[in-house]
Amino acid sequence: PTSSSLCSATSSPEIVKVPLSDGRDYPIMIGADLLSTHASSLTEHVHGKNVLVISNEKIAPLYMDRVTKIFESAGKMVDTVVLPDGEQYKDLPTLNMIFDKALEKGLDRKCTFVALGGGVIGDMVGFAAASYQRGVNFIQIPTSVMAMVDSSVGGKTGVNHALGKNMIGAFHQPQCVFIDTNTLNTLPDRELKSGISEIIKYGLIRDAPFFEWQEKNIPSLLARDPQIFAEAIKRSCENKAEVVAADEKEAGVRATLNLGHTFGHAVENGSGYGTWLHGEAVAIGTAMAAQMSARMGWIDEALLKRVYAILELADLPVELPVDSPMTADLFHSLMSVDKKVANGVLRLILLKGGLGNCAFTSEYDKTALSDTINEFVSECEQ
Ligand code: NAD
């Protein structure tokens, strides 16, 4: 038997609860082969008769049949939508394909939308569910590391606009998140590593023991060890659930989940479409945030070294390549349109107060910011 089938024979699902007000609590179920062994835990979260499963052209051939059969076996009427694959289709015209199908099939407000895929599908289906007939239920079946540890939890949904990423959206929480870790077996290596950068983020901003666990276990994550992966996903979801429960609509602490993202988004957007995956850009951004924190004396050299070491252990980038088009001016102009700019002042998430602690603040040394940017672009400006 393969290691994953061994695992499925011995483990029951881990459950992480997301505690929210007004009876909107929901479970995140995590385990190997859950789609085969725990289908009823999925179907019990569908309250009406109709289910619309939405996936993309890459993931549907792999998992759509299994998922539709689960709902059909529970007596549901199932329809499907298959969207084109890619962040470039996370837009309003593609979103409309979901509404077209729902309306053609006459789905009413008791229907449930099911997102089967990575973060792009999850964000789009969540937003479709938030706005179809002013809101219907939805379920997340995330299939990428990024979606399992981050995007499927917390209720941020939306699509991109030509003038900005995730600029059109809503907060809408799912009925449940159903994570079958076996679906990771088909995820490309580069996507897997990209998702690991969001796992590293939780340790750095709020969970020192988790960071120390990662320092030992990242090689097993890269080797796709199913038990180690389930543990990493569970601890990531626990962290995300706690932050979301404390600050659902991002009035404060939820912003700390964006460690490395302000620098990272600049790298992602400034380098040209398709150059970096999100998690790769976040890794470079995390290195920049750590550098800047060390420059101001907010963390010591030893912690700075550990940040670099763990990113490198995960085979993630920590610097810009020599042919990068990023310049200091480009950094400054791209960072000035970040959603964390308030009253014209950019707030950053920086490391401060030792491993597992950070600050979300506009009170930082502006020279340290410029010096950090200059240091990162100097390699590519020669
Ligand atoms: P993605 O959804 O594009 O998936 C990455 C690639 O992997 C795609 O080609 C996808 O088809 C493929 N894929 C996914 N699962 C697979 C599987 N099991 N087997 C084979 N291929 C598979 O990208 P992502 O990294 O999952 O998510 C990124 C998106 O998530 C971005 O749009 C980002 O804005 C969003 N996001 C949202 C939140 C949130 O809180 N809502 C948080 C983080 C990221």
Ligand code: MG
């Ligand atoms: Mg992210």
